[in-house]
Amino acid sequence: MQDIMTMLNRLRRPRLLIRAARLGAQDYSRDRHLKRILGYGPAPRPAAALLQLLEMEVALNEQRQSEDAGYSLTRHVDILIAMMGESRLLASTMPTVVTSEMPIR
Numbered sequence: 001m002q003d004i005m006t007m008l009n010r011l012r013r014p015r016l017l018i019r020a021a022r023l024g025a026q027d028y029s030r031d032r033h034l035k036r037i038l039g040y041g042p043a044p045r046p047a048a049a050l051l052q053l054l055e056m057e058v059a060l061n062e063q064r065q066s067e068d069a070g071y072s073l074t075r076h077v078d079i080l081i082a083m084m085g086e087s088r089l090l091a092s093t094m095p096t097v098v099t100s101e102m103p104i105r
Helices: 002-010 016-024 030-038 048-066 073-093
Strands: none
Touching: 002 048, 002 073, 016 073, 030 048, 030 073, 048 073
16 A cells, blocks of 8 residues: 555646645644534544545546536635645654655646
8 A cells, every 4th residue: 555645746636726725725724624624523633634635636636527517626626725734744743754745736
């Protein structure tokens, strides 16, 4: 199994989506954003949250690529923002990993 950071490094998304998410990630608040996306209750640890967010993002990306009428651009950006915020939290707990930004391209 690949580690989470490797999976994130391999993601390729449109530049405009990533730019919007990076701007939003500057104001990321785990309590507010993560609970809205994953539901209320105790928030999972960053690694577990990232796995859930990654599954949701992959599904949204498939909708985007297939031009599904139910695709929500704002939801997609919200999930990317949360992924960036959680990846920063995870990176800060792992001193051997040096990343300043989530490497989605």
